[in-house]
Amino acid sequence: MKINASEIRVGMLLEYKNDLWQVLKTQHVKPGKGGAFAQVEMKSVGKNTKLNERFRSSETVEKASLDENKYNYMYEDDTNYFFMEPKTFEQIEIKKEIIGEQGKLLTENLEVSVSFYNENPISVELPNQVHCKIETTDAALKGQTVSSSYKPATLDNGLNIQVPPFIEAGDEVIVDTRNLEYVKKI
Structure with a gap:
């Protein structure tokens, strides 16, 4: 979905330069001379690199479309956490690096929200x-x-x-x- 550069917000996921980027900071600048632009700091979801980019207000960027499903936490091994979809009983595994420190808060049958991009899990949201x-x-x-x-x-x-x-x-x-x-x- 295309959005204007002025609509970019912190936390959004953007498709840019054949990669998936999470917006860390955004600042709208209107200089005295020339057109307004958005100064955006992004982090690559896959490669863990950062990028600072300027988008003119008239430019459009591709907002990543994510699928979000509810899963119940089951168990963990050395490298992965395992989750089950409650309706179909389908099981998925998610690498521990994706969840990070919050993984220690997972308890059996805890319902979490998993976001998928191109059928790959990219983030797990625990209850507040x-x-x-x-x-x-x-x-x-x-x-x-x-x-x-x-x-x-x-x-x-x-x-x-x-x-x-x-x-x-x-x-x-x-x-x-x-x-x-x-x-x-x-």
Whole structure:
């Protein structure tokens, strides 16, 4: 689907120079002399390279069309995570590099949204919040209640996050999957 350069937004996927690019930054510039343009910083999805490009406002670029399906997480091995489509029971595997640090938040039967480009999975979106259990945490120091102080904690999946002083080992908490931060105690 063709879009104007002025419609490019952060997070979009563009087909450009025979590759798939994710927009990291965009800035619309209107110089005193000449036409307006969009300065766009993009990262290649496949090659992991960056590109800075200028698009005149009158230019059009190809926005990548993605297919998105719901899948349930099943299990992992050394290099892949395995998911199942709940209606057809079709199984797919996705490399751990695609999911990254968020893979530690996957729990059995967790419903995720997988985006496909040309029938290849390129991204996995977890629910915004997941339940986790605190494995270990430091003792709260007395007198630090004046400022909003947080202390380090390790979750049962191995992730390290910052939690408020009243959280103890064994507590159930909700973690935001987008920024890996503590949300609230259950």
